[in-house]
Amino acid sequence: MAVLSVASLYYSRILIRYLEARAFKRMQFTKMPALYVRASIATGAVMMLWGLDTGSIGPITAMSTFTESFGEFSATVHGAIVSTLLITGTISALLAGMLADQLGRIAMISTGAAVFGVGAAIECGAVHLAMFIAGRAIKGLGTGLFVSTVAVQVCEITPAKTRGFWVAFSQFMLTVGLALGYFMCYGTGRIAGSSASWRVPLAIESILGFGFAATTLLVPPSPRWLMAKGRVEKARLVVSQLGISQEEQQEMLAQKGQVTVHSPKLSMLQNIQETFKDFRKAFSGPYRSRTAFGCLLLIFQQTSGIDGVLYYAPLMFRQAGMASEEATFLASGVSALLIMVVTIPATIFADKWGRRTSTLVGGIGITIIMFLIGSMYAADLVHPDGGAGRWVVIISIYMFAIVFNMTWAICMKAFLVESLPRETRSSGAALGQCSNWLANFVVALTTPPFLAASSYGPYFFFGGCTLLSVIFCAIWMTETKNQSLEAIEAAYLQRRLEKTGGKSQWSVNVNEQTTDTSENSSVISPRRERENWLGAAAAAGHVHPARALAS
Template identity: 45%
Template sequence: MQLPDLSQKPPGYVLASILCSLGGFLFGVDTGIIGPVTVMEDFTKYVGNPSPTIHGLIVSSILIPAAISSFFAGRVADALGRPRGIAIGSFIFGVGAALEGASMHIAMFIVGRIIEGIGEGLYLSMLVVYICEISPPRNRGALTTGPQLLITLGLVTGFFTCYGTADIGSSFSWRLPFILLAGYSLVFSTAALIWLPASPRWLTLHGKTSEASAAWEKLGVPAADREKILDQYDTTVVEAAIPDASGDTSAGHVTSTTVATPKSKKAKILDVFSSDARPRLFLAVFLMTMQQLSGIDGVLYYAPLLFQQAGLSSASSTFLASGVSALVIFAVTIPATLLADRWSRRTNTILGGLAMSLTMFLMGTLYASHTVHPSAGAARWVVIVCIYLFAVIYCVSWAVGIKIYAAEIQPQRTRAAATSLAHGGNWLSNFLVALVTPTLLARSSYGAYFLFGGCALITAVACWVWMPETRGLSLGEIEDAFARGRGWGRGSGIREFVRTLRKGGMHRSVVMPAAVEA
């Protein structure tokens, strides 16, 4: 297949993926502003100098509603289509942000965060699903990491917005960031509704074959790639491609006939727990849950507190340090996104978990040994460097790979629902991290670091045992590999692991062999 001419307009699926990824920017901005806002002098006066528990509750109040709505996002996406679901969710998110910016008392502020969470859970889990469904296999990794890249850009925007408004000297210092966020959300919701094409997969599954063909043309997906994508349907798709002289079907003509397989409503709901889908659902939920228990949002939400604990005393210095950390995260996420399909999903996750646990254990050990002094000494600078290093390692490993992996290993018929459940687990663990981190930091200088480091280490070990490789595989090849019982399915659970250890080594059947580029 010939490479596209870079002087020409990018294919429609690239433009649609970029637009869709802007939804991650909203989430990043909220994550970037909520931590600095809650330690602003005008906000603490407004709330009444909250205790660490109340501080954690204010920050985390967005997450339980996000988890609940995330569980239903798959049904919304399947019923209304991906773009409409994204637009509705981001609009609700913006309404919540506007209520926070206009709140007259703390109860109104928390209600705004709850509404914001409902919208966030609805739209955020649909982003990767939509991009995954419109992307050719060779571009899927890079494009589906787009939302994560925009999340990091949102972090930069959020931290530096607070850095710029902190000295206003009125409640406008913490209201303005939320007002701006509400404006961003309204613009994104409108753009998604107007310009995002419907997913051709969704159209095909709903029997709208002519509309699906028009959507493929608008997205500019080559015929050969459509064939790879369509083979994931729970429908009978018969395609006849006329290849050119070199055997490449992309230049030929493709005709297709689609016959939908009828299913009951109950069966569709329970499909995520069917024998072929259940192992992949559990693996996705585990990875998405442990992604947050690594402590990343404890670092992002409470970066000013962590830097203050390490010895940066003034609000401006902690906000600046937080903004610099966001810039570093954004900078390293760019090459990580571009190289997403060149790195092994499995190896990246395992090595990332080991490296993150090492940085957490190092910080915890320094605090436990009482070598970190706020006013002097090298240990505090080691802690500050480790905070940056932890965030960098996370962004080039777990942030890039896990969300892609959780979506791409699912069968087509359950992908939206299973990904939503996995995101629900992610929200719940995120809530726990956001709620308990201030209390842990107040009661113990090192407890949070050992907790998060232990979770990262456990995940790395579990992935070494159970996580199959998927890099470069088409969605159909992933489906076939799981159907054959290779990977974390039949014959490779704990009993297989123990059996292979007794034989003196790790058996090759525990993981799928490394995939070649599609």
């Protein structure tokens, strides 16, 4: 833990120096970093909770004291225990977009962290397996609320030149939690003959969950969300305090009310109904292709096998020939530490490498590694009693984790949020996270029995899925680095206009009202949305004003 603390402090110093020297060299810095820097750190730190759970659940369920507490269980039950969090997380992620638009990004992140803390406390105090699973289910509800919302909040308060950096920072904090989770279990696993060996890590998770819930409330709300709610003066005040350039301030305040905002008078059932209307909107008209691509992108993340490796690293290392519980935990901890270390340069250079380049290069690397591991097992070159084969597999597992976390872990989530229009950003991000977790659930549930049935099958499967993902992204993925969200939106509109010969695909009735005046909605009409899109494109220089008016 001391090593992790020193590494985190050192990283923070590098982070601030980098920002001062490069991204903000034309701005005057006071003794305190800019508000958006502090806000992004506080927001991104919440992702440590998810890393803690991912890093600890595999070692916890592999501890002998855990099976002494709850009895032996099959590989299928093992997968079900681990994946329970993902089922409830998927459900809450579906509602996270609506709730984030209604109550604010900060409220959702704080609430999610607190619910996570409650779930971890129930796990910690579990006296039978059903109670432990219930705790994981509650923890999943909290995780689903904050995971996708963190990315949206960070994207909406940071300038374009460093947006990728700050989205990557939240991924770095996830890896810090991952390493901390593994090494906590490595340390507490030495508590012989006591259930404290698996309860202590969960108690720490609970305390941190409540702590992050409190600190997140100090973060300012997203000015883009405030503008969508019609709180223009508050938005201007927040923007003026963020510490960004005048040009970036104007971009944040340029467009009003393009988020669907439901009336506070609606009941919970009506709000849920409105939420599914938002989802239908995300898959309608000009939004459909981007929402679908974003969902597929996050499914690709999971079909690479990353969470199969992270959740079941002790099992994989044991299969490769590491016999003792202590050795497998240490090997898992080393992989998490490597992930954390390589995320530092990946975070710093996120806005230089680009989203598309990182996706393609990382995908090719992952494909090669997975096929190599599968081939070693298929050729019967991996033997528990020794030989070079097992070390090739162990090193390849490390390399897979390194390559994934330097590329796919960072660029895909950043691209998802950047590519979505403001109107569907929250609902689209929620749908993307939901897709990610559904795929994650399948991977987490099936990996133990898959490994038990075939030592090489899972690796060939993950490698094949990754290869298909690379081909897909090479054809359809665009580059969004160093562009404001408004410029990205205008560029998408420009491509749509070129594709349709200068005619937008909006279906607008001549006599249509510009807004829905019903009591229960303030939804912007298609005609108003079309005007906003064209205005943004013309203002950003992506569409000539005359062409915008003509279309």
